[in-house]
Amino acid sequence: MSADATLAxxxxxxxxxxxxxxxxxxxxxxxxxxxxxxxxxLQRHPQIxxxxxxxxxxxxxxxxxxxxxxxxxxxxxxxxxxxxxxxRRRRATHRARTASDKRIx
Numbered sequence: 026m027s028a029d030a031t032l033a034x035x036x037x038x039x040x041x042x043x044x045x046x047x048x049x050x051x052x053x054x055x056x057x058x059x060x061x062x063x064x065x066x067l068q069r070h071p072q073i074x075x076x077x078x079x080x081x082x083x084x085x086x087x088x089x090x091x092x093x094x095x096x097x098x099x100x101x102x103x104x105x106x107x108x109x110x111x112x113r114r115r116r117a118t119h120r121a122r123t124a125s126d127k128r129i130x
Contacts, residue, residue, distance in 0.1 A: 029058070032095040034065035038073065039103070045069060057099055058089035064103065073101060 031050045041048045047064040057080055067073055079102040080087055093099065105113075 032093060034060045035098045036061055036066055037071055037098060038066050038101040055093055056089060057087055057091045060093050060099055078102060087109055089116050
């Protein structure tokens with residue numbers, strides 16, 4: 026691919042009920058941060074703070090200065106609402122209570 030070629034990159038921000046996905050064209054050598062800025066997602070979702078948000082390409086965490094490749098999918102990850110271990114613990118407790126309630130009846 027020549028140095029002046031453009032790459033197609035998708036920038037995705039998933040919300041609870043919808044997904045904001047935008048395909049942008051950037052020059053070879055562009056960074057994740059450049060692609061995100063070019064996508065306009067920061068203007069559409071001002072709650073995104075790139076200083077604290079985790080960013081991934083196809084689920085693999087990357088830094089903002091990572092160079093993108095053609096057809097990369099850049100994912101802006103929202104913070105977890107509940108720690109996964111705590112969520113599992115809560116589900117297990119709930120299941121145990123539900124099972125004991127059914128046995129009592």
